[in-house]
Amino acid sequence: xxxxxxxxxxxxxxxxxxxxxxxxxxxxxxxxxxxxxxxxxxxxxxxxxxxxxxxxxxxxxxxxxxxxxxxxxxxxxxxxxxxxxxxxxxxxxxxxxxxxxxxxxxxxxxxxxxxxxxxxxxxxxxxxxxxxxxxxxxxxxxxxxxxxxxxxxxxxxxxxxxxxxxxxxxxxxxxxxxxxxxxxxxxxxxxxxxxxxxxxxxxxxxxxxxxxxxxxxxxxxxxxxxxxxxxxxxxxxxxxxxxxxxxxxxxxxxxxxxxxxxxxxxxxxxxxxxxxxxxxxxxxxxxxxxxxxxxxxxxxxxxxxxxx
Amino acid sequence: xxxxxxxxxxxxxxxxxxxxxxxxxxxxxxxxxxxxxxxxxxxxxxxxxxxxxxxxxxxxxxxxxxxxxxxxxxxxxxxxxxxxxxxxxxxxxxxxxxxxxxxxxxxxxxxxxxxxxxxxxxxxxxxxxxxxxxxxxxxxxxxxxxxxxxxxxxxxxxxxxxxxxxxxxxxxxxxxxxxxxxxxxxxxxxxxxxxxxxxxxxxxxxxxxxxxxxxxxxxxxxxxxxxxxxxxxxxxxxxxxxxxxxxxxxxxxxxxxxxxxxxxxxxxxx
Amino acid sequence: xxxxxxxxxxxxxxxxxxxxxxxxxxxxxxxxxxxxxxxxxxxxxxxxxxxxxxxxxxxxxxxxxxxxxxxxxxxxxxxxxxxxxxxxxxxxxxxxxxxxxxxxxxxxxxxxxxxxxxxxxxxxxxxxxxxxxxxxxxxxxxxxxxxxxxxxxxxxxxxxxxxxxxxxxxxxxxxxxxxxxxxxxxxxxxxxxxxxxxxxxxxxxxxxxxxxxxxxxxxxxxxxxxxxxxxxxxxxxxxxxxxxxxxxxxxxxxxxxxxxxxxxxxxxxxxxxxxxxxxxxxxxxxxxxxxxxxxxxxxxxxxxxxxxxxxxxxxxxxxxxxxxxxxxxxxxxxxxxxxxxxxxxxxxxxxxxxxxxxxxxxxxxxxxxxxxxxxxxxxxxxxxxxxxxxxxxxxxxxxx
Numbered sequence: 001x002x003x004x005x006x007x008x009x010x011x012x013x014x015x016x017x018x019x020x021x022x023x024x025x026x027x028x029x030x031x032x033x034x035x036x037x038x039x040x041x042x043x044x045x046x047x048x049x050x051x052x053x054x055x056x057x058x059x060x061x062x063x064x065x066x067x068x069x070x071x072x073x074x075x076x077x078x079x080x081x082x083x084x085x086x087x088x089x090x091x092x093x094x095x096x097x098x099x100x101x102x103x104x105x106x107x108x109x110x111x112x113x114x115x116x117x118x119x120x121x122x123x124x125x126x127x128x129x130x131x132x133x134x135x136x137x138x139x140x141x142x143x144x145x146x147x148x149x150x151x152x153x154x155x156x157x158x159x160x161x162x163x164x165x166x167x168x169x170x171x172x173x174x175x176x177x178x179x180x181x182x183x184x185x186x187x188x189x190x191x192x193x194x195x196x197x198x199x200x201x202x203x204x205x206x207x208x209x210x211x212x213x214x215x216x217x218x219x220x221x222x223x224x225x226x227x228x229x230x231x232x233x234x235x236x237x238x239x240x241x242x243x244x245x246x247x248x249x250x251x252x253x254x255x256x257x258x259x260x261x262x263x264x265x266x267x268x269x270x271x272x273x274x275x276x277x278x279x280x281x282x283x284x285x286x287x288x289x290x291x292x293x294x295x296x297x298x299x300x301x302x303x304x305x306x307x308x
Numbered sequence: 309x310x311x312x313x314x315x316x317x318x319x320x321x322x323x324x325x326x327x328x329x330x331x332x333x334x335x336x337x338x339x340x341x342x343x344x345x346x347x348x349x350x351x352x353x354x355x356x357x358x359x360x361x362x363x364x365x366x367x368x369x370x371x372x373x374x375x376x377x378x379x380x381x382x383x384x385x386x387x388x389x390x391x392x393x394x395x396x397x398x399x400x401x402x403x404x405x406x407x408x409x410x411x412x413x414x415x416x417x418x419x420x421x422x423x424x425x426x427x428x429x430x431x432x433x434x435x436x437x438x439x440x441x442x443x444x445x446x447x448x449x450x451x452x453x454x455x456x457x458x459x460x461x462x463x464x465x466x467x468x469x470x471x472x473x474x475x476x477x478x479x480x481x482x483x484x485x486x487x488x489x490x491x492x493x494x495x496x497x498x499x500x501x502x503x504x505x506x507x508x509x510x511x512x513x514x515x516x517x518x519x520x521x522x523x524x525x526x527x528x529x530x531x532x533x534x535x536x537x538x539x540x541x542x543x544x545x546x547x548x549x550x551x552x553x554x555x556x557x558x559x560x561x562x563x564x565x566x567x568x569x570x571x572x573x574x575x576x577x578x
Numbered sequence: 579x580x581x582x583x584x585x586x587x588x589x590x591x592x593x594x595x596x597x598x599x600x601x602x603x604x605x606x607x608x609x610x611x612x613x614x615x616x617x618x619x620x621x622x623x624x625x626x627x628x629x630x631x632x633x634x635x636x637x638x639x640x641x642x643x644x645x646x647x648x649x650x651x652x653x654x655x656x657x658x659x660x661x662x663x664x665x666x667x668x669x670x671x672x673x674x675x676x677x678x679x680x681x682x683x684x685x686x687x688x689x690x691x692x693x694x695x696x697x698x699x700x701x702x703x704x705x706x707x708x709x710x711x712x713x714x715x716x717x718x719x720x721x722x723x724x725x726x727x728x729x730x731x732x733x734x735x736x737x738x739x740x741x742x743x744x745x746x747x748x749x750x751x752x753x754x755x756x757x758x759x760x761x762x763x764x765x766x767x768x769x770x771x772x773x774x775x776x777x778x779x780x781x782x783x784x785x786x787x788x789x790x791x792x793x794x795x796x797x798x799x800x801x802x803x804x805x806x807x808x809x810x811x812x813x814x815x816x817x818x819x820x821x822x823x824x825x826x827x828x829x830x831x832x833x834x835x836x837x838x839x840x841x842x843x844x845x846x847x848x849x850x851x852x853x854x855x856x857x858x859x860x861x862x863x864x865x866x867x868x869x870x871x872x873x874x875x876x877x878x879x880x881x882x883x884x885x886x887x888x889x890x891x892x893x894x895x896x897x898x899x900x901x902x903x904x905x906x907x908x909x910x911x912x913x914x915x916x917x918x919x920x921x922x923x924x925x926x927x928x929x930x931x932x933x934x935x936x937x938x939x940x941x942x943x944x945x946x947x948x949x950x951x952x953x954x955x956x957x958x959x960x961x962x963x964x965x966x967x968x969x970x971x972x973x974x975x976x977x978x
Contacts, residue, residue, distance in 0.1 A: 032417060036684040037620055044791075083802075086857055086865045092620040092680070093802050097853060100795030104846035107717060111838045123713060127695045173435060180427045184413045187479075190380050190406040191430050192398070220695060224688035231681050238463040240418045262696070273703035275696045282692025289685055293675050301416050301465065301676040338883060338895060345875045350951035351883045386879050387896050416676055540937065541951055542930075563937040563946050 007138040009263065011154050012130045016221075016255040016281060018160040019213035023225035024251035025167050026206045028244050031230045032182050037092065038077075038203060039226030041099035042210045043219035045069075045076040047125045048106030049211075055113055062159060066211050073207035076102055077200065127278040128218025130259070133157075156216040163212035170205055178202065179240055217278050224282035225251055232289045235296025250292075254285035331394030333358045333487045333518035334379065339388030341371070341378045348374040352388070352543045356520055358486075361513050362535040363523040363549075367562050370540040372522040373409070373491050380406055380489060392487060402431060405485035407476050409492050415465045421475050422447055422460040428482035450481040453511075455504050470501030477505055488512060490521040494528075506532050529553055584831050591725060592834045598728040599787050599830035600823045601735030603845070606784060606793070607800035607822025608742050609776045611815040614801035615753030616773065620683055622797040624668060625661045625774070626781045626790045627687035630694025632660025633715055633785070637701055647701075650727050650786065653715075657782045664690050665774055718789030718842035727786060734783040738776055739819075749773055750811055787830070788842040795846040796822055803853040806860040825849035877902060878952050882926060884908075888915045889923035929955050932967050 023039075030036055046069040053068025054060055076098055084094035107122055137143065137152030144150070171178070181188040181198045189195050210222045233246035258281030263274045293299055334356040341349040349371040356362050364372045377383045379390050381397045392400035405428070425447040426439055433439065451457050454474040459467065467475065473493060480488055488509070494502050509519050509532075523529065529536060529549060536552040538544035544561040545552045613619055636656025637647040645652075664686045671682040698712055742749075751759045752769045760766045777797065784793035804817035829845025858865050884899040885908070894900045894913050903909035908919030915923060932955045937946040945958050955964065 031681055032414075034678050034680050036678075036680040037623075040623065040684055040687065083857065086868060087802060087806055087863060089614075089802055089805065090617050090619070092617070093614055093798055096619050096623065096794060096798035097802055097850070100792055100798070100846055101850040101853075104792055104795065104843035104850070107840060108843040108847065111840055111843075122717060126716070176427075176430060176433070177435070179419075180430060183417045183419060183424070183427070184408065186377070186380075186382050186408050186412060187406055187427070189382055190401070190404065192401045193430070220688060220692045223684065224692055227681055227684040227688060231677055231685055234418070234676060238418050238465070239420065240423075243418050266700075271700075271703065273699075275703075276699040279692040279695030279699065282688055283696055286685065286689025286692070289689070293671065293677075299675050338887070340879050340883060342875070342879065345871065347879065347951045350879075351886060386876060387883060387899065389895060541949065542934075560934060560938040563940060563942075 003140040006141055006143060007135050011135045011157055012133045013259050015133055015156050015160050015216050016130055016259050017252050018164050019217045019221060020225045020251035020255040021248050022164045022167050022209045023213055023222050024229040024247045025171055026202060026209055027226035028230040028247050029178055029182055029202055030206060030226060036227050037095060039206055040223050041076055041095050042073045042207050043214065043222040044099040044103040045072045046210055046214050046219065048072050048102050048109065051106050051109045069211035070207050077203050126218050127220050127276050128216055130217050130277040133216065160212055160216055163208060167205055167209055220282045221278045224285050228285035228289045229254065232292040235292035235299040238298055250288050254281050254288060258284040330358050332356055333393060334520060335391045336379065337389045339378055340386045341374050341383055342386055347541060349378065350541050354537055354546065356518060358518050359516050360535045361509065361519040361533050362537055363521055363529055363533040364537045364539060365523055365529060366539040372539060375539060376489055376491055376522055403486040405480035405483040405488050407480045407490040407493055410469060410473050410476060415472060419464055421462050421464055424464055424475055425450060425478045425482055428479040447482055450478040453481055453508055454478045470497035473497045474501055474504060477508060487518045492522050492524060494525060594725060594728045595723050596827055596830040598732035600827040601732050602783055602787060603796060603826025604819040604823035605735040605738040606780045606796040607818035608815055609738060609780050610797035611801040611818040612749045612753055612773050613777055613797060619798045622777055623794045624664055624683045624687040625778055626793045628661040628664030628690035629657035629782060629785060629790050630691055631697055632656035634694055634697025634701060637712060650730055654782045657785060658778055661778050661781065715785050716789050716791055717840055718787050719840060731783050731787065734779065738779050741776060745772055788845055792842040792846050795849065799849040799853050803856045806856040806863045821849060821852050825852060882952055885923045885926040886930060888919055889927040931971055932964065935967055935971055
């Protein structure tokens, strides 16, 4: 049991947790800035970015994929802003125009190019393949301290851990300016803070999280984790630091419960096959949000809570 | 009253200008700001001497807030120049503090009163320095100055409008600036808050600092301010309240909308 | 081949599919316009993603009852039910919790979609599900579409269009000013509900053709494109219908020519091409026109400002202003006005003084509201009125 768990379940579980937390962290600030749907837009445009990187390099190596996806995210943000200003329409509509078009272009490119030799298709982009990220070299818990076996870990694991580290570092460094600019952009600007760069930096951080997680777990988890754990955390507390803490806890809980439910749930119910772990993690995060919305101590806007 | 150490004493002027008079706290030349294709502020010149308390007054949509925002670099002007204490904005940031309109932010943001006040210390703290007890003490002292010392750990969304406005003022106080720029500080606040705020502003002026506030209530202009800047897209009149606050000038600023001014509580004396 | 496709010469079935898609495109563009006017364009994104669990459940239920899991009306019913539930949840979250609309939309779309994916993997493990090909609901496909399916879509599109035609006036009023609509007796809640119902209908109909990820494009891009060409609401709605229909027609026809040309993306890209061209070229709100107008406006501002400065003997600081006046022969390089410049400056000053007098006079409230510091007073008042104004003009008066 131990050996099987370490080889088959531990790596995808860890990758799922890392991906969930990496997305939930910047998601807190996107939520507070009313930009929750930027996460949705980014996770859609990652596809054309990756396809173009593949067409240019002919491989699915990590670095070109990351660069392609980040470039696409940047392009999308610039286009959304350009469309919004030129056509003078609300941000939501501008977003809708840009991300659907880019996603359509990505799908078309993918269909037109020969990707039979590599693992690249729309379904994979949407819900990844968490279950396949297994650790063949593991023979048991002892493998965790065996350098030879560790070298055989799925490469998504260290990559995701690195992404989480970068996100944590960036948020730690930018915490105060980000909080000030999110609460009161005008005041932040009078302090000399580069508010536009801060906003763009946050979106780029979200893009990094989306790209890293996308490869391992697909874009459903990305969108769900950008929004659901921070939204649940919002129902629990009125302090920014505590909110971020709650969101991390909810992200981990979603990943663990979702992965277990997807892998073992159907077996317990008498089915033979497990179901999509990515989809289940998103579903669980939604259930958690449902519970916190019904029972969270801070579910109402502060003004209403005062009167009870 | 807690004494607050002054980092940038204005009174130290004249600095390196020999025997010249100190530069004005604010000088604006030929400022034009447009939204789309309609100028909100057109070719405005304005000078605010140090140590004065100036009201920017005009009808709704006259460009009062726009003028303030252009001074602060929050909107990009089509033309014109702004100088603060004789310096460009980027070099004068440590000497100015801004109190935005209360309604311009989302008060449901997860923060306590003290957190908001501490935002005013960001230029001192920079990216890496932690908030230390002396910073907290300063923030609490500023809260006490606006009568909010008992609310430091309250969630900001639970405050009344007047209390929110006081918190914004406390955040500006902690910046220890030489020029305070306020956008409608008395809009929608209770009488006690209005009294508290004007009390603090008068103290600031007594310390030699300068105050510029967008103001809409004509009935209190005489009591609160010593200088008046009347605007309706163009600058209409500027100077000491006693000279500028005349029926004729108000007529020129408000025109056909003088009824609006009177509704706002204006008492027109010649 | 493409030409043949565009002229409907690829056979009866392809023709039927193209016509069905066109009707759907028109219905989407028209319906999306009202959503856009109501500033709720991205709600459609949640509506479309939220259909997936309903489709999955409907398939499972139909198979469990011994029927054909791919029976289209059954799938559409399931889709409508679950996206309706998603809409209700969004409304509830916005009303009862502190979450804003974007968070509610994002939460519903990602969670429903995730649940849908779970159901799809369940179906794949069912015996009947192996060849279900339900993945086509993600990106749409007209290849192998049944004749009856095309008829369902065409008929559905026609019904939606008819309903929009009936409801256009109240929907317009609500989109333009919901508060006014409520005060004047319109039941805003019910109209919004009807509008969302129509959006849901379009989404559900579009799933098989465009796919649920991209149907939202057909609801958003045509209205935004149309908005660039006109300020008139009903004209915009009609134009959005044309853009949507044209995109869908071209997309369906082109994609019928080759297997690697999925319908949904082609339709979306066709509408994006129309949008991009409009954004650059549209005469009223297009980018080129916008840039030209802004540059002209900037010149007018600087010219006027420069003349007023000359009139009172001020030096001109701004290099742009000075260059402008020099180019028009109004000032010399050192900032000294020419004779023509002096005349123009005096005229500007007089204009300004007249405006000041006009704006101070309560009798001229309406004319005074047209003041923008640039319009010459002759365009607002008659010569008689100006003469009357001049009589009261205190002179000489420089702006102090």
